[in-house]
Amino acid sequence: MECISIKATPRVSFPGVSSLNCRRNFMIRRSLPGKILMEDPRKTVSSGRIRAQQDFETLVLAMLLRMLQSDFQSDSKDGSAILPQTSDSEENALKIKEWEVGMFQDEVAASQGITIRRRPSTGPPLHYVGPFEFRLQNEGNTPRNILEEIIWNKDIEVAQALSAPLKQKRPLMALKKALENAPPVRNFVGALKASYLQTGLPGLIAEVKKASPSRGVLREDFDPVKIAQAYEKGGAACLSVLTDKKYFQGSFENLEAIRSAGVKCPLLCKEFIIDAWQIYYARTKGADAVLLIAAVLPDLDIRYMTKICKMFGLAALVEVHNEREMDRVLGIDGIELIGINNRNLETFEVDISNTKKLLEGERGQMIREKDIIVVGESGLFTPDDIAYVQEAGVKAVLVGESLVKQSDPREGITGLFGKNISI
Numbered sequence: 546m547e548c549i550s551i552k553a554t555p556r557v558s559f560p561g562v563s564s565l566n567c568r569r570n571f572m573i574r575r576s577l578p579g580k581i582l583m584e585d586p587r588k589t590v591s592s593g594r595i596r597a598q599q600d601f602e603t604l605v606l607a608m609l610l611r612m613l614q615s616d617f618q619s620d621s622k623d624g625s626a627i628l629p630q631t632s633d634s635e636e637n638a639l640k641i642k643e644w645e646v647g648m649f650q651d652e653v654a655a656s657q658g659i660t661i662r663r664r665p666s667t668g669p670p671l672h673y674v675g676p677f678e679f680r681l682q683n684e685g686n687t688p689r690n691i692l693e694e695i696i697w698n699k700d701i702e703v704a705q706a707l708s709a710p711l712k713q714k715r716p717l718m719a720l721k722k723a724l725e726n727a728p729p730v731r732n733f734v735g736a737l738k739a740s741y742l743q744t745g746l747p748g749l750i751a752e753v754k755k756a757s758p759s760r761g762v763l764r765e766d767f768d769p770v771k772i773a774q775a776y777e778k779g780g781a782a783c784l785s786v787l788t789d790k791k792y793f794q795g796s797f798e799n800l801e802a803i804r805s806a807g808v809k810c811p812l813l814c815k816e817f818i819i820d821a822w823q824i825y826y827a828r829t830k831g832a833d834a835v836l837l838i839a840a841v842l843p844d845l846d847i848r849y850m851t852k853i854c855k856m857f858g859l860a861a862l863v864e865v866h867n868e869r870e871m872d873r874v875l876g877i878d879g880i881e882l883i884g885i886n887n888r889n890l891e892t893f894e895v896d897i898s899n900t901k902k903l904l905e906g907e908r909g910q911m912i913r914e915k916d917i918i919v920v921g922e923s924g925l926f927t928p929d930d931i932a933y934v935q936e937a938g939v940k941a942v943l944v945g946e947s948l949v950k951q952s953d954p955r956e957g958i959t960g961l962f963g964k965n966i967s968i
């Protein structure tokens with residue numbers, strides 16, 4: 546077995562890219578021809594399986610391997626190595642840079658109490674490491690919970706959508722055209738307020754949802770347009786349409802179909818937004834509002850994305866599920882709509898007293914002062930549940946399961962509120 550031990554802390558720089566400092570020493574071992582393994586000499590190695598302990602290490606290894614393949618010029622004076630300026634290395638450098646930025650994003654997010662990582666953190670994604678194949682399974686590249694898994698999947702989806710040939714060619718022009726042709730925006734918050742004033746009950750956002758990771762398939766005979774029309778007739782002020790395919794069996798086609806079927810209720814695009822492009826896309830499909838999840842998005846993203854929403858006249862429903870997230874969101878100017886999710890998206894636990902807890906004391910006071918509409922979300926099944934969250938201070942509710950499961954969702958609404966709320 547060949548062993549090459551690199552003792553010095555190497556610095557690798559790419560033309561036009563800041564240098565990367567590697568903090569550790571590595572031992573690179575060739576075991577079988579073509580298979581290259583890495584180990585940190587200070588960690589115990591389990592038989593046949595090498596665990597990478599630090600995210601950085603995989604990246605460093607990829608670079609070191611390239612150097613070892615003598616595809617570099619060394620400048621030993623300061624221990625740095627410069628990769629030649631080939632288009633391949635430029636591309637690599639860019640991808641590495643992108644990845645570095647991603648790591649930085651995670652650090653900022655963590656400082657705000659966000660535990661959801663935007664993408665697997667052990668090294669760049671597989672296709673980012675050029676000729677080397679790494680498949681190191683460890684806690685860095687295994688999602689810690691379902692929300693994290695959804696977000697990692699979304700990250701790939703968005704990247705793929707953005708690299709589709711049409712968009713690659715003229716991304717802005719293509720979007721601009723689609724935006725110009727999008728159906729006009731309707732007033733989501735206005736519809737909730739009007740409903741509350743008319744009925745004296747929280748305005749209803751009824752959710753068009755076929756399935757969820759926590760509940761499985763909610764309805765086999767799922768016709769999104771029929772369900773949406775039934776909700777509208779039943780007195781819903783607005784609708785929420787799941788667009789995530791993989792975990793909720795939703796789609797943008799559903800959103801578009803409901804919109805073009807002439808449903809008048811403003812539509813919330815229920816998507817896991819991690820990139821501003823998704824907001825533009827939702828708008829082109831007829832959305833009147835989008836969801837921004839504080840458990841996933843750092844403050845800066847929320848600020849930036851709510852500005853984009855304002856630019857389009859879209860409402861942003863900013864979702865929180867604990868005090869820390871609520872405090873972060875209350876610290877951001879211009880928020881009109883806050884959703885309190887009674888379901889913890891990391892554990893699936895549902896507890897409707899969460900709505901009450903987050904609206905008590907100074908937080909409730911601040912919300913009233915800022916004239917923010919609060920939406921009670923998830924786990925609402927009975928008129929008592931509605932009364933409970935209304936008492937806590939919500940002026941709107943977001944309800945999926947208890948309505949979508951009813952053979953007649955229109956009657957489901959009457960059952961949920963204990964009276965006919967259609968006017």
Ligand SMILES: O=P(O)(O)OC[C@@H](O)[C@@H](O)c1c[nH]c2ccccc12
Nearest residue numbers: 886922923924925943944945946947
């Ligand atoms: O089906 P329920 O328990 O009535 O919940 C509806 C809605 O609150 C829930 O679907 C939801 C709230 N926030 C989300 C974020 C993503 C996906 C789904 C959700």
